[in-house]
Amino acid sequence: MAEVGADWTAPARLAAPDPASDEGGLWALLEREEQRIRRSPLLMRDRELHDYLHTVACKLGGEHCPDVRVYPIRTPWFNASMAPNGMLQVWSGLLLRVDNEAQLAAILGHEMGHYLQRHTLARLKDARSRSAFATFLMPFGLGGLLGAWAVMASQFSFSRDQEREADRIGLILMRQAGYDPREASQIWSNLLAEASVHPGANVSKTSPMFATHPASAERRETLAQLAGQGGGETFQSEYLTRTGALQRELLEDEIKRAEFDESIVLLDRLVKRSSERADLLYYRAEARRLRAQKDDVDLALADLNAAATMPASPAEVQRSLGFIRQARGDKPAAREAFASYLQAKPDAGDAAMIQSYLRELGS
Amino acid sequence: MKRILILMVSAVLAGCATMAKVDSGQQVVSDRLVVDLDGPWNRFTRGVEVPTWTVEGFTVDRLQFFVAVKDGQPIADRPRGAKEQRPLTFHASMKAHEIVALFEGLYTQDGSTFTLDRIDPVTFVGEPGFRFSYTLIRRGDDVKLSGVGYGAVHTGELTVISYSAPRLGFFPRYQAQIDKMALGARLKSSVAGG
Numbered sequence: 001m002a003e004v005g006a007d008w009t010a011p012a013r014l015a016a017p018d019p020a021s022d023e024g025g026l027w028a029l030l031e032r033e034e035q036r037i038r039r040s041p042l043l044m045r046d047r048e049l050h051d052y053l054h055t056v057a058c059k060l061g062g063e064h065c066p067d068v069r070v071y072p073i074r075t076p077w078f079n080a081s082m083a084p085n086g087m088l089q090v091w092s093g094l095l096l097r098v099d100n101e102a103q104l105a106a107i108l109g110h111e112m113g114h115y116l117q118r119h120t121l122a123r124l125k126d127a128r129s130r131s132a133f134a135t136f137l138m139p140f141g142l143g144g145l146l147g148a149w150a151v152m153a154s155q156f157s158f159s160r161d162q163e164r165e166a167d168r169i170g171l172i173l174m175r176q177a178g179y180d181p182r183e184a185s186q187i188w189s190n191l192l193a194e195a196s197v198h199p200g201a202n203v204s205k206t207s208p209m210f211a212t213h214p215a216s217a218e219r220r221e222t223l224a225q226l227a228g229q230g231g232g233e234t235f236q237s238e239y240l241t242r243t244g245a246l247q248r249e250l251l252e253d254e255i256k257r258a259e260f261d262e263s264i265v266l267l268d269r270l271v272k273r274s275s276e277r278a279d280l281l282y283y284r285a286e287a288r289r290l291r292a293q294k295d296d297v298d299l300a301l302a303d304l305n306a307a308a309t310m311p312a313s314p315a316e317v318q319r320s321l322g323f324i325r326q327a328r329g330d331k332p333a334a335r336e337a338f339a340s341y342l343q344a345k346p347d348a349g350d351a352a353m354i355q356s357y358l359r360e361l362g363s
Numbered sequence: 364m365k366r367i368l369i370l371m372v373s374a375v376l377a378g379c380a381t382m383a384k385v386d387s388g389q390q391v392v393s394d395r396l397v398v399d400l401d402g403p404w405n406r407f408t409r410g411v412e413v414p415t416w417t418v419e420g421f422t423v424d425r426l427q428f429f430v431a432v433k434d435g436q437p438i439a440d441r442p443r444g445a446k447e448q449r450p451l452t453f454h455a456s457m458k459a460h461e462i463v464a465l466f467e468g469l470y471t472q473d474g475s476t477f478t479l480d481r482i483d484p485v486t487f488v489g490e491p492g493f494r495f496s497y498t499l500i501r502r503g504d505d506v507k508l509s510g511v512g513y514g515a516v517h518t519g520e521l522t523v524i525s526y527s528a529p530r531l532g533f534f535p536r537y538q539a540q541i542d543k544m545a546l547g548a549r550l551k552s553s554v555a556g557g
Contacts, residue, residue: 040505075474198447258468349481356484
């Protein structure tokens, strides 16, 4: 495989393959998969989010824009994948973890690199040559249970050369679109920090969070080296504004994973980035309160107390304060916090349960 | 991700796992939990870690019993090969919300999404407990499920019954039966305790 240089230019728009060919068969399967995704309750149907992601993809893809269809998927893991028919999936765990539009562009640019270089077709041919065609298509053969392109894509991971090529193309596309290419390596720094809570483990094999985009120091260093002095913009405020309405759902899903070690590393970073946000303090406090190791509850209490004084403090801050104060035997303060929560959310789905806690606390 | 595929394949294969009929009438689960059944169920005899019953089949509806989980013990093991995932450990001091959070972790570990719809106080196994209802979007096949769970802590041990089924058709068909069974459930004394 010839190395992609700085003079690389994108190919012309890719034509749909002959339906009778191997690639044509693959496209037919992908179209079926795409229909499934369109109907999926996991598809995030927020129009603004969809349009934003599509705009970023088009900035990168240029004349290929009409061939790209973006599907944001509600799954709290870090993943994106682009199928050879132009179906681009972006998982919500990725949206929570990128800090700015340039980082998003780095991932989408990488996926577009695979698409433009038709890496999947190369993998298909390779699989055939190894008499592994049936295995290659097995996920589709198992139908709905396994028929996920992203799963399939990760099962037959691209070669190391293909990954490097996609990284290089991603950087070229970022530069052409005006993004700071240094943000590409920053993503892997962030993921490595999360993965570091499992010292000695190969999380790319054991953790679904990192399985499809394994973070490696080597990859980070190479990307940093290729990015050089950078230039271009990060478009951070644009990214945070355009994804702002979804943050609550993304953070809720993150906490529900109950992988608090990883979540706390993530939330430490997000709080540092956006220290004015009470919601981030609340979710970091939740991760710590539920982990409840060493000084976690003290730290959670500090975050909750800080969040309670901030604008747009979630009502749930008071509920969590109630839990901690009740556990510590501070009944008046617990009562006050639970009552404050109920006042803000009288129709909450847990209102009756909170009322029962208030009865336990007495008057 | 290979692990996920293995899990999914395991789930498919588990559909062929051996099952035994559970007759209507009084039944004892895990030697401790006594329930009265209005109709017959099917019990998985292998391929599942916690006692699991179904009426319609493994990929449709599932009734799980977490019986007398001791302080400091996980409600269920994490999937094999996922040793980096945090154990979902029950502590006797946990409030209902914190116990439900354990189940959120359990039910989302395959990438499914969990939404807690309600949590209400109820008496369960003779203790002040809770009933929670939830919506689950199953990652493997994109099916939207409704679920209901009953839980309580008795002498420091957690017992939870949780049932989920596709929200259209199946869940409404069995919900009343589950509620009746859960509200009538009681615990026998542990063997050690006589």
